[in-house]
Amino acid sequence: MSFLSFAWNWLRAAHQWQGSDGIPVRILEHLGYSGLSLLIAALIALPLGVAIGHSGRGAFLVVNLANAWRSIPTLGLLVLMAVLLGFSALSWLIPLVVLAIPPILVNAYEGVLGVDRDLKDAARGMGMTPWQILLKVEVPVASPLIVLGLRTAAIFVVATATIAAEIGLGGLGRYIIDGLASQIYPEVAGGAALVALLALAVQVAFVLIRRVVVPVGLRMRARSS
Amino acid sequence: MIWSYIPANAALIRQLTIENAVLGIVPAVLGLIIAVPVGIACVRWGWLYPPVLSSTSVLYALPSLALFIVLIPYTGLTDTTVIIPLTLFSLCVLVPNVVDGLRSVPEPVRQAATAMGFGALRRLVQVELPLAIPVIIAGLRVATVSSISLASVGQLIGVSSLGYLFIDGLQRDFPTELYVGFVMVIILALAADLVLVLARRLLTPWQRRDARAELRVSVRPGTLGEGVVR
Numbered sequence: 001m002s003f004l005s006f007a008w009n010w011l012r013a014a015h016q017w018q019g020s021d022g023i024p025v026r027i028l029e030h031l032g033y034s035g036l037s038l039l040i041a042a043l044i045a046l047p048l049g050v051a052i053g054h055s056g057r058g059a060f061l062v063v064n065l066a067n068a069w070r071s072i073p074t075l076g077l078l079v080l081m082a083v084l085l086g087f088s089a090l091s092w093l094i095p096l097v098v099l100a101i102p103p104i105l106v107n108a109y110e111g112v113l114g115v116d117r118d119l120k121d122a123a124r125g126m127g128m129t130p131w132q133i134l135l136k137v138e139v140p141v142a143s144p145l146i147v148l149g150l151r152t153a154a155i156f157v158v159a160t161a162t163i164a165a166e167i168g169l170g171g172l173g174r175y176i177i178d179g180l181a182s183q184i185y186p187e188v189a190g191g192a193a194l195v196a197l198l199a200l201a202v203q204v205a206f207v208l209i210r211r212v213v214v215p216v217g218l219r220m221r222a223r224s225s
Numbered sequence: 226m227i228w229s230y231i232p233a234n235a236a237l238i239r240q241l242t243i244e245n246a247v248l249g250i251v252p253a254v255l256g257l258i259i260a261v262p263v264g265i266a267c268v269r270w271g272w273l274y275p276p277v278l279s280s281t282s283v284l285y286a287l288p289s290l291a292l293f294i295v296l297i298p299y300t301g302l303t304d305t306t307v308i309i310p311l312t313l314f315s316l317c318v319l320v321p322n323v324v325d326g327l328r329s330v331p332e333p334v335r336q337a338a339t340a341m342g343f344g345a346l347r348r349l350v351q352v353e354l355p356l357a358i359p360v361i362i363a364g365l366r367v368a369t370v371s372s373i374s375l376a377s378v379g380q381l382i383g384v385s386s387l388g389y390l391f392i393d394g395l396q397r398d399f400p401t402e403l404y405v406g407f408v409m410v411i412i413l414a415l416a417a418d419l420v421l422v423l424a425r426r427l428l429t430p431w432q433r434r435d436a437r438a439e440l441r442v443s444v445r446p447g448t449l450g451e452g453v454v455r
Binding site: 002003006067070071072073074075076077079080082083084155158159162163166167173176177180185188189191192193195196199200202203 | 282283285286287288289290291292294295296297298299367370371373374377378380381382387388391392394395398399400403404406407410411414415418
């Protein structure tokens, strides 16, 4: 039997869809953990990234952060936190937030740094205050990269939240980790299919967010170039 | 931290490090071998690139653990099950870099090569690809470091790597083992990264003094965005 037939057979069994460990509950849990982590990471990383890009100070730190980030083993960080902190909300929240910060920070930094100097001069010439220039020119012009950073972080967080089932977190990773432990491949396959679908849904959501957030003028320029 | 753990388990740590290195480096190399012809094709036939780019970005969004599980019925609990998804992720990082690298070759350089009598193939091999090396290696660094770090997730389906220390350390509630695994993954990733930086310097001696170009490549907008994760 193929992966798809295992996954499909497991998914269409009605009892998976009910109760406190049913699929709808697990999906909501997964979205909850991911959303909360992403929100906290964005609250920290967006202002910081914009500030660094605007002032140009601390750029060295950002570049190195980006390089170091990829080498961090996510499973290792989760397990380490679980052992050091015991199983509490912090033991999964800290790793998820820490891992979501770099892509948001670096892309916000790159986006604001890359804003055309002429644009800023024009804004100043029109009498805009420094804050107006930042919020009405630099941030909107940087918005494609800012959204890209948030999307990367979101995809990363959804994947890492799956692995966090290994340290006892709920969410869709439960089916995978529990299924592997009891060697029930259909459950593992069903969980993996749901996680993959959720990751794709998140990506589609960010295509829509990009459409809403990125100013029309920038989108037209991107299309014509 | 119980330091005596390290000498007492040196053989195990060494073996796991080698396994982890293989699971990380093989996908990056395979990814490069596939990405170079694919990238060349995308530059040659421009209409190919948008669909290739969007399929790689969809693929890249999938969690590695889910892809490992998809492959279990076909390749079992073997290294191949981990290597195939990591190769695909490497491809997602490398194809855009190969295309960007080839496109970054200045038109006058291309024309000069043609004027010197270079055919399309010779120009590609002797002029365009060498000039694209810095951007290609920037992508290879991302692919290698991510694969080494991601390989440890394969331990969840029982494929041995430094991830063993994470799972075992969790079950035994033994932080020392976790520190060792964590640090070894990072050392391995940074060592591979360093080798690639040195390889780039050897392969592109004309770039050596241009430290600024180096920085530009490593912070190319969207590099982190497109080339990352898990």
